[in-house]
Amino acid sequence: MSVKWKYGISGSLAGLANGLFGSGGGLFLVPLLTGWAQLDQRKAFASSVGAILPLCLVSAAVYGWKGALDLSLAWPYLAGGFAGGLLSGRIFRKVPVDWLRRVFGLLILYGGVRGVMGL
Amino acid sequence: MSWLFGALAGLAAGVLSGFGIGGGTLLILWLTLVQQMEQLRAGGVNLLYFIACALPALWGHAKNGLLEKQAVLWCAAGGVPACIAGALLASWLDVALLRRGFGVFLLAVGLREVFHRRKPEDQRSR
Numbered sequence: 001m002s003v004k005w006k007y008g009i010s011g012s013l014a015g016l017a018n019g020l021f022g023s024g025g026g027l028f029l030v031p032l033l034t035g036w037a038q039l040d041q042r043k044a045f046a047s048s049v050g051a052i053l054p055l056c057l058v059s060a061a062v063y064g065w066k067g068a069l070d071l072s073l074a075w076p077y078l079a080g081g082f083a084g085g086l087l088s089g090r091i092f093r094k095v096p097v098d099w100l101r102r103v104f105g106l107l108i109l110y111g112g113v114r115g116v117m118g119l
Numbered sequence: 120m121s122w123l124f125g126a127l128a129g130l131a132a133g134v135l136s137g138f139g140i141g142g143g144t145l146l147i148l149w150l151t152l153v154q155q156m157e158q159l160r161a162g163g164v165n166l167l168y169f170i171a172c173a174l175p176a177l178w179g180h181a182k183n184g185l186l187e188k189q190a191v192l193w194c195a196a197g198g199v200p201a202c203i204a205g206a207l208l209a210s211w212l213d214v215a216l217l218r219r220g221f222g223v224f225l226l227a228v229g230l231r232e233v234f235h236r237r238k239p240e241d242q243r244s245r
Contacts, residue, residue: 004193011194019205021168022162022223023143026136027228028145029194037188039187045138046177046185049148051194053173055202060166062206063159074164076125077132078145081172084133084142089179092138099154105232107219108225115222118215 006037008081017064018055025052111119129168135171137176141232144225156216159209160161194221 010032014025026048033044063069122213128149135142154196174209209217 003190004189007190008197009195011197014194014205015198015201016205017224018166018198019202019207020209020217021147021160021224022165022209023147024141024224024228025198027141027144031231032192033190037190041191043185043187045140046180046183046188047187047190049137049180050177050186050191051198053177054171054195055198056166056169056173059200059202059206059244060163060170062203063163063166063207063210064208066206068159068210069163069167070160071167073160074167074171076122077129077164077168078171080126080129080131081136081168082175083132083147084130084135085137085172085174085176086128086179087130088134088137088183089176091134092179092185093136093183093229096138097138100135100138100140101232104145104233105229107145107148108141108227108232109229111144111152111209112222112227112229114152115218116191117222118219 003037006014006032010037011055014048014052015055018052019059022059022063024092044091102117129172132168133172133176134148137179142172142227147221148225157214159214160223162209189240 001037010029014029017028018025029048030044032042132142132146145166147161150156150164151158
């Protein structure tokens, strides 16, 4: 299979998560890009952000159309997110991504247990 | 004051999102568990948040030469129709069911992230 197809299929799984949950596309995309499409890990992290940006725009449009967007709730997160994004682009090369992923995984597991049990 | 906590949560999530680690997923947990927001609305906030966060992060990644153009292009091409389908499904599903589905997704992702094997970084460049 050509690498373009691998990218396209990985992207469509990410898109499904992005539309359905409003997040999580990168959680599919990064492992598929590194493990399946054989992309270098740091490039995969960075490129996944680039691929998911247009997906967010499209999903947000559908959410808005369905009346599920609330800008008055969202703006503090937009401001914080913008600053965080700016910071991350600068410090990315110096960060131990492996450890961050483990801490992240524990938090996610906690959320998963609460979500599945409906707490 | 709640806007301040929101902005700080956004900042912390934004650093992780910019790395492509899943800050948005953590932000949704913050919104649903701490702020008691329902799943679909939390997803909506997160979509807007990610747009604000991804633009400056990409600027940094591009300067560092980390964007693989073919990957960005083809992933987005495959992703757009899928995300339209996913978003329509989300707006149609019962919110409690959507939240449980998200929980299952989180369990799978969390297990994988905690137990992932370290890859020899930057030795697999193509």
